[in-house]
Amino acid sequence: MRYFFFGLMVMLLFTACPPTPEAPPQLDDDMFIDDPVNEERDRSIWQQPGAVMDAMGDIREKVIADIGAGKGFFAKRLALVADRVIAVEINDSLIVDLEQLREVELPKEFRPRLEPRLGTESDPKLEKSEVDIILLVNTLMYIENQEDYLKKLYPALRSDGRIVIVDWKKRDTIEGPQKSKRLALGTLEEQLKAAGFHLVSSDDLTLKYQYIVVADKVRE
Template structure:
């Protein structure tokens, strides 16, 4: 309840700001009642940093690819117009639906939409989303270029992808460095798939980089 209250307070403050919504504080993302594993990830994941990179999302539709347990989806849903939480396992979809029903007030529940997709296709409709978010997911996709290319029709004008993935180096957390995507390799994949890289941040997060790209 404290988590929901803090999020709603953040929304009310945003509505009063004529210059756009104020960025949420980190306290919103780390409520006292969260489980310890989630709290530990909060420390190194810095969700507030990632959400600020997304910009003004108050009227945006976001596709969270590989949403998993909803670490980002549950935080974004009260702030965005809608969050489509994409997963390829029905068990995660069922879990996310429970999250939607138990963690969001009735008025906000339609903002979180768990959606079952395919390993090689997010099954997004044409012009459906403004932002596609990948967090620790793109490196797991077999053919990244083809997958990214399938996002082009789904993105609205000015649409972009935000990729948060593991640095290609030895870090305290993360997969084998051999399985990770380096920044230059990712930039090349995005370019070939029809995107233009607009920003790269390799320092703010301890174990991950953030790359933002827009469709050409």
């Protein structure tokens, strides 16, 4: 009988005590990494690559220099249409990314069209009259001596070549860097003229967060 009451008291004691709370879930750093697939899809919406490529004109059988190519957002699209795309970056790891993109995302017959090329912060490493079109997207604002850099790009263009610059509007927008770091449209236009280019068009309306500026060589 004594053991019966002892067991009963133990059972009542456990019943009366609240259950031990579960340990909080362990947080994994990977939980906070952006989904690259969603990021690509979102940029495809606001970047409007089709509108940018329209501004470049007919790119069939053209050689294009995509300066500041990043991980190939535009390069992989251009390589499907253009004769050759020189994807210029200043970081070895991005060159590796571009090479991997070429092998994984481009169909085999288009892979020779994409050439990752390592440049420097002050030199795109383009040969004289090597390209028909130069594209800079969200890149020029990060270059320290912008006018000097544009002057180095000028001889790389063939006589009928053009340069297309897409950069952030100098205003507060949801996407993009701080407004103080952005390159004003008017400033860019003056820099292009000082570098020897002829301004063809300035489009501040088509893209929500960016402007598109097109210039070509001064006709001699």
